[in-house]
Amino acid sequence: MYLTEPLLTDVVKKQFLHKLKAYTGVFNSLLVMQLIGIILGFGTSSGGSSSGGTLTVNYSFLTGDVPVIFTLLWAFSMGILVTTLAYRNDAFSFVSNRLSHNISSFLFLLFASVIAGTLATLAGSIIKLISSFQSDPLFAETSGLFSSPADFFIMTSTSVLYTALFASMGYVVGSFIQRSKFVLPLLIAAIFVIPLLQLNMRGQDLIANSVAFFGTETSLLLFLLKIIVTISILFAISIGVTTKTEVRK
Amino acid sequence: MSGLISLIFIALIMWYFLQGRKKSTRQINKKWTYVFLATYAALLIIATVAVELVDTTSLNSQPKAESNEHLNRLTTAIQNGDIGSIDSSTILSKKTQTIGKTLRMNAQGNDINSTIIVERKSENDGLIEETIIKPHLLLGEYDFSDQLNYEIPEWTAYSITFLEPPLTEITYTTYQEAYLLRQFTRTSRQRNNSHHTSERQIAVHLLVPKDLIITADERLYINYINE
Numbered sequence: 351m352y353l354t355e356p357l358l359t360d361v362v363k364k365q366f367l368h369k370l371k372a373y374t375g376v377f378n379s380l381l382v383m384q385l386i387g388i389i390l391g392f393g394t395s396s397g398g399s400s401s402g403g404t405l406t407v408n409y410s411f412l413t414g415d416v417p418v419i420f421t422l423l424w425a426f427s428m429g430i431l432v433t434t435l436a437y438r439n440d441a442f443s444f445v446s447n448r449l450s451h452n453i454s455s456f457l458f459l460l461f462a463s464v465i466a467g468t469l470a471t472l473a474g475s476i477i478k479l480i481s482s483f484q485s486d487p488l489f490a491e492t493s494g495l496f497s498s499p500a501d502f503f504i505m506t507s508t509s510v511l512y513t514a515l516f517a518s519m520g521y522v523v524g525s526f527i528q529r530s531k532f533v534l535p536l537l538i539a540a541i542f543v544i545p546l547l548q549l550n551m552r553g554q555d556l557i558a559n560s561v562a563f564f565g566t567e568t569s570l571l572l573f574l575l576k577i578i579v580t581i582s583i584l585f586a587i588s589i590g591v592t593t594k595t596e597v598r599k
Numbered sequence: 600m601s602g603l604i605s606l607i608f609i610a611l612i613m614w615y616f617l618q619g620r621k622k623s624t625r626q627i628n629k630k631w632t633y634v635f636l637a638t639y640a641a642l643l644i645i646a647t648v649a650v651e652l653v654d655t656t657s658l659n660s661q662p663k664a665e666s667n668e669h670l671n672r673l674t675t676a677i678q679n680g681d682i683g684s685i686d687s688s689t690i691l692s693k694k695t696q697t698i699g700k701t702l703r704m705n706a707q708g709n710d711i712n713s714t715i716i717v718e719r720k721s722e723n724d725g726l727i728e729e730t731i732i733k734p735h736l737l738l739g740e741y742d743f744s745d746q747l748n749y750e751i752p753e754w755t756a757y758s759i760t761f762l763e764p765p766l767t768e769i770t771y772t773t774y775q776e777a778y779l780l781r782q783f784t785r786t787s788r789q790r791n792n793s794h795h796t797s798e799r800q801i802a803v804h805l806l807v808p809k810d811l812i813i814t815a816d817e818r819l820y821i822n823y824i825n826e
Contacts, residue, residue, distance in 0.1 A: 371629060374629040374632035374633070375632075377632050377633070377635075377636050378632055378635070380636075381635055381636060381639055384639075397772075400796060403710040403712060404710050404712075404748070404763065404764050404765065404766050404767060405736070405747070405766075405767050405768075405769075405798060406766070406767070406768045406769070407738060407768075407769050407770075407796060408768070408769070408770040408771075409738065409739075409770070409771055409772070409773070410771075410772045410773075411772070411773050411774075411775070412772060412773070412774045412775075413774070413775045413776070413777060413778070414774075414775070414776050414777040414780070415777045415778055415779075417777070418777040418779055418780060419777075465636075469639070469640060469643060470777075471780060472640075472643035472644065472646070472647050473643060474774075474776055474777060475643060475646040475647040475649075475650050476642070476643065476646045477774065478646075478650045478774050479646045479649055479650045479653070481772055481774060482650065482653045484772070486770045486771055486772050487770075487771045487772070488771070488772045488773070488774060489741060489771065489772070489773045489774070490650070490773070490774040490775075494647075494650065494651045495647050495648065495651055496648075496651045497651065498784075498785075501784040501785060504783045504784055505776065505780040505781065505783075505784060508779065508780050508782055508783055509777075509779075509780050512779060565782070567782070568782075568783070569783075570783045573782070573783070
């Protein structure tokens with residue numbers, strides 16, 4: 351019993367603002383990852399050459415896949431990172447508990463996902479722009495900001511949602527790792543073993559089904575709902591896993 | 600093997616970031632982090648706007664390929680000598696040539712891919728009506744017909760010579776947005792990096808007098824209608 355009982359929302363707000371200032375390394379790594387993604391985006395173009403009679407055709411294909419993939423990898427690793435001891439100790443500079451720490455961390459991850467997802471969508475523009483200044487003609491099959499603003503914002507939203515999903519997955523994995531150090535080797539083993547086992551449930555591949563659950567959705571609203579529900583479940587699991595952890599453990 | 604190298608590379612990057620927190624010497628000034636981030640974001644926004652401006656001038660200037668149905672109709676019309684049904688914009692030239700009793704069709708060069716259609720009239724009026732149909736070149740989803748080099752046949756009093764077209768070299772790059780991000784857009788999610796080529800050199804339709812004697816070089820492929 352205290353004279354002044356701090357409100358959870360106030361604590362979360364303070365912690366969130368603190369994390370924005372303290373976790374700048376997260377954004378440094380985002381920059382590095384996206385820059386690597388952009389550079390590799392040029393290097394991983396496919397293409398070829400065909401020749402017959404008096405006609406020779408040289409063609410190459412570029413995509414914005416690599417910056418997006420690297421952003422998702424970043425999101426997953428950042429999810430894990432914010433659960434590490436050094437980051438957790440930062441959070442307890444304030445009067446706080448495990449719940450407020452989890453909520454503020456999740457809010458921070460969502461905020462970072464919005465920035466990362468938006469930048470991932472824009473990152474393809476650099477690849478497009480530099481390619482368009484090369485001597486070969488460039489044909490872009492894209493949804494531009496001005497030519498098709500609705501599609502552009504849908505792409506940005508999709509990117510943000512996927513980034514948030516990967517960050518949440520990283521966060522729950524990180525929570526398990528913090529709970530027990532045995533989780534990490536098990537997790538690494540699982541990443542390599544599960545695809546080999548081709549786990550089946552009622553004759554259907556579990557991993558393929560999980561990917562299809564999000565990847566084959568055609569309605570953005572339903573997709574949004576699926577992401578919100580999944581993130582909420584992951585968040586609840588994280589809280590459940592870390593609730594019994596000591597405050598500064 | 601390359602997949603394994605990529606996985607190791609990605610694992611190393613993730614390890615670097617996860618380790619980075621422990622080493623304070625690697626920490627960049629917090630203010631500079633946001634300066635870098637804002638600069639990066641500004642550059643991306645400028646690039647996005649600039650691409651749009653370039654886009655309107657050159658990126659999409661190449662015409663999209665006509666549908667397969669349209670091309671099939673055109674091919675059938677050419678092969679059947681149904682010149683009247685061919686759109687006038689597809690016809691390169693039309694002319695009439697005076698001819699005697701014989702016509703020699705020569706070939707100059709080895710790669711003569713012109714489609715040659717010979718159709719006989721019901722009368723002997725001493726005239727050959729030549730119609731040349733534009734060549735077409737489709738690469739993937741784009742129409743490069745205007746970049747395909749060709750040679751118009753050369754006429755003399757008793758012969759026509761088909762020439763090997765000059766070399767054509769086309770180089771191009773296509774860009775597609777990330778596969779994952781196109782999940783809900785109108786743009787097809789189907790990868791279009793199958794390099795499908797459809798090429799036809801000029802088609803020459805010759806409407807010749809009923810009893811004209813034709814001798815042709817064996818390197819030419821001629822389609823005689825109703826013979």
